[in-house]
Amino acid sequence: MQKTAVAGRSFTTLSGVSVEPFYEDDGGPPLEAPGEFPYTRGIHRTMYQGRLWTMRQFSGFATPEETNRRYHYLLEQGQTGLSVAFDLPTLMGCDADDPLSEGEVGKCGAPVSSLQDMEILLEGIPLGEVSVSMTINSPASVIWAMYLAVAEKQGVEWTRLAGTIQNDILKEYIAQKEFLYPPRPSMRLVTDSIEFATRRAPRFNPVSISGYHIREAGSTAVQELAFTLRDGIEYVDWALERGLSVDEFAPRLSFFLNAHNDFFEQIAKYRAARRLWAHLMRDRYGAHDERSLKLRFHAQTAGCSLTWQQPNNNIVRTAIQAMAAVLGGAQSLHTNSLDEAYALPSEAAVTIALRTQQVIAHESGVTAAPDPLGGSYFLERLTRDSEEAALDYIRRIDRMGGMIPAIETGFPQGEIAESSYRYQREIESGGKIVVGVNAFQSPDQEPIEILQIDHSxxxxxxxxxxxxxxxxxxxxxxxxxxxxxxxxxxxxxxxxxxxxxxxxxxxxxxxxxxxxxxxxxxxxxxxx
Amino acid sequence: MERKIRVLVAKPGLDGHDRGAKVIARALRDAGMEVIYTGLRQTPEMIASAALQEDVDVIGLSILSGAHNAIVPRVMELLREKDMTDVSVIVGGIVPDDDAEQLKRQGVAAVYQPGASLEDIVGFIRGLPARKLIPEN
Structure with missing residues (x-):
């Protein structure tokens, strides 16, 4: 059949990949069932029929005391796991009384300068039952040690602890830029924690290999996919070098991916990520344990997609993004709040964000069947194209000698800067529409209530x-x-x-x- | 030939989110300006001396962490001490309206919040009063 585009219009995905006028059966390979290698359709046969994803809202602000109260509130509201946001001084390994911390304490998360703060932060949280994810990178082993010490004081065996430390230093050099030490000693610290978790806290995820920040820094979906998986390869190589065997530690590697606006592109990214990782682990590393082959991921809706203008529209964006994460088979999910282009979220805004997940889980019906969009001509083609484009990047980085030399030459950083600049120009030219920002503006904007963190x-x-x-x-x-x-x-x-x-x-x-x-x-x- | 407008794009504080700073730096350069990017984690002292050394007309500060009320007044104070009040300071980032007004009262020329257009920023800088009128030979 002749495919003709509507005159004068050509479509691209949010990442700039061109889209054909329509898609039809192109004789792609048959799909395996959900829960079967290479897990394109999900890592479980029953998916959400068996168990819903973990609803995990990232939070932390002002002081450990106030943050602890927010955690108790979130758990009472039906949230099923905790996710700790630390403030910038903590993320950068600075105490609250360091001159560099001036103006930053408690602004972007909870300050934790010592075991004392960690004890307060986790007061009354049963660590043997609630899984806790901690977004911490350069000082990850120190923060994790504080967590382990609190568990000791609560009398909880480390072998019972479930949770995650982000501890993904490579994406810091690539995107988020919260690094302290040079890449190689930093990788040694990450490998120390992978080894320690394997031996002493085997239910804890010692690294969450993160594409989220790469996308937020302006990458395309394919760049996020490629750089994240290549970072994963680097951690595996270092752990093997340490003398661990792949099936000892690979089951505890977890991933963290972005849920951005382009619905089908996102779902394709998650499916391609699972397929790529399963093949890499089996073919490149000879992993046998099924758990080593399965890519498990946490998703967060895209902070960078939230607009300052007409902030209530952000509820809608977040709902669409969250739906993509669910249709893409996420294991846990954070939904952003409508006011996050302004400040850390208010309690009211966080509640709407959590309710959004609950509506998707309990009212939308999308949890009824695993990978419900599998078999869509468009989605299958996007999945294959994402996989191939990501593999191409992975091979280029292999030829550079791995991710560390690539970072040292500025390769991923340059690719991301290029993509973010191109995207910004598309918004300037009107080639891409952002509702309320470069189209459909409203002259008057209702002020919204925002959370204030005072100097006290x-x-x-x-x-x-x-x-x-x-x-x-x-x-x-x-x-x-x-x-x-x-x-x-x-x-x-x-x-x-x-x-x-x-x-x-x-x-x-x-x-x-x-x-x-x-x-x-x-x-x-x-x-x- | 007229002297090119010289802009120092700076990232003060502990925050490493440099997407905005880099996009702005490229846009200003594409608009024909001379752009110097400081890189990450600059103290107000480092920024003021870089501005002096590079003889810039404009300083652009990118702050997304909420620390603007601690950082910007210190930069303004240092510029006064160094007798550089003819250098215009522009702030971009997550700055609530009330804080933006407060910063302008302290002498900041403009504050750009999320969603600001590159074209507006370029136009604003071009419209600033010329600091130096000595033509290049």
């Missing part, structure tokens, strides 16, 4: 930290930090030493500085 949060954190420094056994802290420095200079796993420092109430900043003494710091070459 900072003062309270600094006060608590000073009292802690005065109270603790200073000599024990110095001894623990010195032992950690020696371990970092050698080849021992750093986790037990970090745990000892944390138990002695050494602060996050003190521990990160001890590691910096050995590893040095990293500045990326700035370029535009």
């Amino acid at each position: 949060a900072h003062e309270r954190q600094v006060g608590k930290l000073r009292a802690l420094r005065a109270r603790r056994d200073g000599r024990a802290v110095i001894r623990a930090l010195e032992a950690l420095r020696r371990a970092a200079e050698g080849t021992a796993n750093t986790m037990p030493y970090i745990l000892d420092a944390v138990r002695a109430y050494a602060t996050l900043g003190e521990i990160c500085n001890a590691l910096r003494d050995v590893f040095g710091s990293y500045q990326e070459p700035s370029s535009i």
Whole structure:
């Protein structure tokens, strides 16, 4: 049949991939059943018929005390897992009283400078029952050690702990730019935590390989897919080098992907990710355990798609994006709140975001069958095209010698900058429409209520930290930090030493500085 | 020939989200301006001395972390100390309306919130009063 486009219009996906006027049966390979290799159609035969995804809203603000109250509220509202957002100083390994923390304490998340703050943050949360995900990268092993120490105090065996630390340092160099040390010592710390989790906390995910931030930094869907999976390959290579066998640790590798606006492109991305990972793990690494082959992922709706203009429209965007994540077979999901182009979300806005997931889960009917869109000509073609384009990138990075040399030459960073600039120009030219921003504007905008974080949060954190420094056994802290420095200079796993420092109430900043003494710091070459 | 407008695009504070800063830097360069990008995690002191050293007409600060009320006044204070009040300061990022007004009262020339158009920003910078009128030979 002749395919003719409507005169004068050509369509592209949000990522700029051209779309044909229509799709028909192109004789693609037959599909396996859901739950069968290579898991294009999902990692479980029954999918959401068996169990819904985990509804996990990322949150943290002001102080550990206020954040703890929000966690109890979210659990009472029917949320099924916790997800901790830390503030920028914590993400950058700075204590609340560090001069660099000025103006940033409690602004983007909860401040945690010591085990004391972690104890407050998790007060009354039964760690043996609730799974907790923590978005922390450069200082991940320190924060995780604090978590493990709180579990000890609650009397919960580490083998019972379920949860995730993001701990994906590669995407920091590529996209989010929260790095402390140079890439290679950072990879050693990640590998230390993978090894420690494998031996001591086998239900904990020691790394969540993240495409989310890559997409938020402006990549296309294919770039997100390709760079994320290539990062995954890098972690596997390092863990193998450490002497672990693939089926020992690969079942605990998890992924974190973006749920952006382009509905079919997103669903295709999730399906292609599963298929690619299953083949990589089986064919490149000879994994046998089925759990090593299955790509499990958390999804979050796209923060960068939220608009400042007409903020209520963000509820609709988030619902569509969340639906794509569910139709794409996500294991857990965060839905953004309507006010997040302004500030951290208010309690009212967070509740709507959670209700959005509950409506999809219980009212929409999309949970009835696994991979309900499988077999759509358009979707199957997009899935195959995404897979091929991502493989092409993966091979290019292989030829560069892996992700670390690629990062050092600025390759993924440059590809993302190019895509984000092209997208911005498309919005400027009207080639892409953003409702309420470059079309359908409203002259008057109702002001919305936004969450204010006052400066007293900072003062309270600094006060608590000073009292802690005065109270603790200073000599024990110095001894623990010195032992950690020696371990970092050698080849021992750093986790037990970090745990000892944390138990002695050494602060996050003190521990990160001890590691910096050995590893040095990293500045990326700035370029535009 | 007229001297090109020189702009320092800076990313102060701990925040590493540099998508906006990089897009703006490229757009200004494509519009024919001379753009210097500082890279990440610059202190107000580093920004003021880079502005002095590079002899810029405009400083663009990209702040998405909510720390603008701590960072921007410090930059303005340093510019006054260095007798650089003829340099225009523009802020882009997640800045609520009330804060934007407050920053303008402190001497910030413009605040661009999410969704601002590149064309508007380029046009605004071109319309700023010329700091230097000495033509290049």
